Amino acid sequence: GAGVSQSPRYKVAKRGQDVALRCDPISGHVSLFWYQQALGQGPEFLTYFQNEAQLDKSGLPSDRFFAERPEGSVSTLKIQRTQQEDSAVYLCASSLADPGVGLEYFGPGTRLTVT
Amino acid sequence: QKEVEQNSGPLSVPEGAIASLNCTYSDRGSQSFFWYRQYSGKSPELIMSIYSNGDKEDGRFTAQLNKASQYVSLLIRDSQPSDSATYLCAPSPSGNTPLVFGKGTRLSVIA
Numbered sequence: 001g002a003g004v005s006q007s008p009r010y011k012v013a014k015r016g017q018d019v020a021l022r023c024d025p026i027s028g029h030v031s032l033f034w035y036q037q038a039l040g041q042g043p044e045f046l047t048y049f050q051n052e053a054q055l056d057k058s059g060l061p062s063d064r065f066f067a068e069r070p071e072g073s074v075s076t077l078k079i080q081r082t083q084q085e086d087s088a089v090y091l092c093a094s095s096l097a098d099p100g101v102g103l104e105y106f107g108p109g110t111r112l113t114v115t
Numbered sequence: 116q117k118e119v120e121q122n123s124g125p126l127s128v129p130e131g132a133i134a135s136l137n138c139t140y141s142d143r144g145s146q147s148f149f150w151y152r153q154y155s156g157k158s159p160e161l162i163m164s165i166y167s168n169g170d171k172e173d174g175r176f177t178a179q180l181n182k183a184s185q186y187v188s189l190l191i192r193d194s195q196p197s198d199s200a201t202y203l204c205a206p207s208p209s210g211n212t213p214l215v216f217g218k219g220t221r222l223s224v225i226a
């Protein structure tokens with residue numbers, strides 16, 4: 001594809017439900033990042049993959065959050081037992097380079113609303 | 116904790132004026148600095164990068180970096196209503212770790 005895609009674009013979940021958010025990075029991009037952006041805030045780092053290896057998951061807010069990238073391309077961010085404070089836009093970005101380089105390719109985000 | 120501070124605004128400037136956006140950061144090891152523009156409901160878009168002390172100009176945008184003061188700024192000359200957006204500062208922390216974003220400054224350019 002031409003860019004990073006994410007699905008679904010919008011998700012409404014009832015508190016306690018599990019959700020899965022998908023990210024399709026640009027083909028060939030080895031690095032993939034997940035960020036969480038609450039309303040009125042900047043993006044907060046969640047986790048980072050290089051190929052299929054999850055190199056940094058220090059930003060995951062709790063053990064209810066889990067991310068995977070089993071074949072080094074598509075990634076899924078799973079949130080178990082969703083809470084209202086999980087309501088945010090979840091952004092995925094991919095890159096050819098190491099994480100210290102500016103991220104040029106963000107996906108459109110998934111807006112999660114937990115009711 | 117690596118922190119990035121930005122005035123949340125809103126910063127209102129008249130069309131044609133210079134908008135000045137400021138950012139301070141705590142990680143002295145940061146080497147690379149990025150400015151993103153984010154329109155409401157859209158994803159961040161990389162607009163400027165700066166790596167050395169001093170000024171870097173790109174069209175109507177100028178980034179300024181002072182590592183000793185741990186300060187980076189973005190100037191937008193001849194501001195246009197289409198520049199109205201949130202501007203995010205993102206230093207690259209030391210240790211090859213992912214970007215840390217500030218909360219952003221909301222800019223409103225009044226026609």
